[in-house]
Amino acid sequence: MRKRIPLPFIPVLIAAILSLPASSTGQTPAKAKIKIEKEKQLVLDWLSKPETVERFGKISDAIWEYAELGLQEFRSSKLLADTLEQAGFKVERGLADMPTCFVATYGSGKPVIGFLGEFDALPMLSQKAKSTTQDPIVAGAPGHGCGHNAMCTAALSAAIAVKEAIDKYGLPGTIKVFGSPAEEIVASRPYMVRAGLFKDVDAVIDNHSGSGLGTGYGRGGNALFSSIFSFKGKTSHGASAWSGRSALDAVEIMNVSTNYLREHLPLSYRMHYVITEGGEAPNVVPDKAAVWYYVRNTDERLEEMYERVINCAKAGALATGTELLPIRVISAIHQTHSNKGMAELLQKNIDLVGMPAWSDEENAFAKALQKELKAAETGMPTKVDTLRAPSGQETGGGSSDVGEVTLIAPTATVRFPGTIPGSISHHWSTVACTVGTTTWKGLNAGAKVIAASAVDLLTKPAELKKIRDEFDAYIQKYPYKSFLPADAKPPVDINETLMNKFRPLMEKAAEIKK
Numbered sequence: 457m458r459k460r461i462p463l464p465f466i467p468v469l470i471a472a473i474l475s476l477p478a479s480s481t482g483q484t485p486a487k488a489k490i491k492i493e494k495e496k497q498l499v500l501d502w503l504s505k506p507e508t509v510e511r512f513g514k515i516s517d518a519i520w521e522y523a524e525l526g527l528q529e530f531r532s533s534k535l536l537a538d539t540l541e542q543a544g545f546k547v548e549r550g551l552a553d554m555p556t557c558f559v560a561t562y563g564s565g566k567p568v569i570g571f572l573g574e575f576d577a578l579p580m581l582s583q584k585a586k587s588t589t590q591d592p593i594v595a596g597a598p599g600h601g602c603g604h605n606a607m608c609t610a611a612l613s614a615a616i617a618v619k620e621a622i623d624k625y626g627l628p629g630t631i632k633v634f635g636s637p638a639e640e641i642v643a644s645r646p647y648m649v650r651a652g653l654f655k656d657v658d659a660v661i662d663n664h665s666g667s668g669l670g671t672g673y674g675r676g677g678n679a680l681f682s683s684i685f686s687f688k689g690k691t692s693h694g695a696s697a698w699s700g701r702s703a704l705d706a707v708e709i710m711n712v713s714t715n716y717l718r719e720h721l722p723l724s725y726r727m728h729y730v731i732t733e734g735g736e737a738p739n740v741v742p743d744k745a746a747v748w749y750y751v752r753n754t755d756e757r758l759e760e761m762y763e764r765v766i767n768c769a770k771a772g773a774l775a776t777g778t779e780l781l782p783i784r785v786i787s788a789i790h791q792t793h794s795n796k797g798m799a800e801l802l803q804k805n806i807d808l809v810g811m812p813a814w815s816d817e818e819n820a821f822a823k824a825l826q827k828e829l830k831a832a833e834t835g836m837p838t839k840v841d842t843l844r845a846p847s848g849q850e851t852g853g854g855s856s857d858v859g860e861v862t863l864i865a866p867t868a869t870v871r872f873p874g875t876i877p878g879s880i881s882h883h884w885s886t887v888a889c890t891v892g893t894t895t896w897k898g899l900n901a902g903a904k905v906i907a908a909s910a911v912d913l914l915t916k917p918a919e920l921k922k923i924r925d926e927f928d929a930y931i932q933k934y935p936y937k938s939f940l941p942a943d944a945k946p947p948v949d950i951n952e953t954l955m956n957k958f959r960p961l962m963e964k965a966a967e968i969k970k
């Protein structure tokens with residue numbers, strides 16, 4: 457057994473942080489010489505209050521504990537939507553045929569500035585807070601391995617800060633928080649766009665938890681089809697299988713075919729699958745089997761590649777004498793096209809806000825986790841990042857359904873330090889560190905950048921016009937057309953069985969901890 461580092465637990469850190477002067481609870485002081493407009497100063501001051509950092513930190517920690525999978529985020533979504541409603545926002549829930557999707561609105565008229573916010577967890581990543589070794593709370597249960605617990609929380613705290621400025625200074629315009637479920641299965645934004653939720657939005661600020669404070673622009677990530685291929689065969693005794701037709705064989709032949717296909721695809725592709733249904737016992741020929749594919753490529757190459765994958769499925773059915781059932785498209789999304797003008801505006805406010813000041817305890821835990829992961833033992837980051845330009849290389853990578861929004865309105869993403877450098881995304885190490893005071897401060901820094909940038913957009917029409925002009929020229933070149941088939945529906949059932957299995961166990965564990 458590996459020895460665990462005995463670190464003070466969260467309540468001790470909370471007590472410590474609240475006893476410090478205000479300048480130590482949030483970010484390093486903004487550069488003294490820069491003149492900050494009074495509206496912007498108000499949102500920064502409001503977010504700097506220790507009670508604000510704690511209030512939203514606790515929301516992030518609660519969502520971390522709920523750890524709900526995509527489209528099962530009933531408690532997380534309710535907590536976020538209720539908080540916005542109590543702050544005076546008008547909240548519409550259950551939008552775009554997704555019970556956990558919501559939009560919260562404050563203010564009136566133009567411009568309309570949108571904030572994106574995610575809150576879903578990943579399967580199999582349950583992990584104790586602030587543990588430097590893999591140690592699940594409930595083995596096999598979901599966990600927040602991508603920091604989404606802190607993300608809608610960052611958007612929400614920024615929105616409430618901007619509301620304060622709207623109220624005090626009578627700023628024109630509207631703020632909207634787009635509560636976006638199921639990002640881990642990239643399954644909400646294409647349906648939210650299809651439902652017209654973004655139709656009046658002038659600009660959008662997205663955020664993502666990471667280990668630095670930064671932003672970037674340009675085209676990135678991969679477009680994606682997420683689809684389930686199901687086959688229907690004929691069951692029989694496994695020992696007299698000549699009278700059966702195995703649906704599992706069809707899945708296997710499809711997979712062999714797609715694995716040969718890889719050789720003949722451009723390097724921009726990514727393709728992976730899990731078999732979700734494949735029979736129950738070797739002595740019964742499976743008459744049902746299914747495989748879930750992620751097919752990823754550039755916007756231009758995606759549909760052609762997807763057609764070739766469908767041909768592999770047809771080959772599996774033909775070879776085995778089984779039937780390929782109607783393909784279920786879970787989601788289909790574009791690459792991310794981040795707006796340069798918006799990213800430049802975010803960067804100015806990133807430089808203004810600066811990196812949070814970390815305590816000795818926070819740095820000690822970061823180094824202990826980094827040591828365990830054999831990462832550079834640098835502790836927490838000390839400097840903000842510089843503006844990231846597109847790499848220009850299209851050699852595959854991950855995907856985000858934020859891509860859909862970037863083609864509907866000018867959008868860029870703030871990355872904030874919600875995790876520890878060296879922690880691994882979609883891995884227990886991120887779950888272990890995306891909770892407690894480092895995350896509180898990180899999401900608060902992100903919220904300051906979002907709120908300050910939104911104030912700029914509300915008060916400087918020329919800034920917004922520059923961003924809009926860039927966007928209008930861009931979509932002449934890349935007009936938006938959804939990849940979703942007309943009959944595709946949000947996969948509200950896809951995580952239901954798994955969540956129902958673990959929810960009572962997770963709630964019981966949380967109860968015992970209290």
Ligand SMILES: [Zn+2]
Pocket residue numbers: 602603604639664
């Ligand atoms: Zn993520």
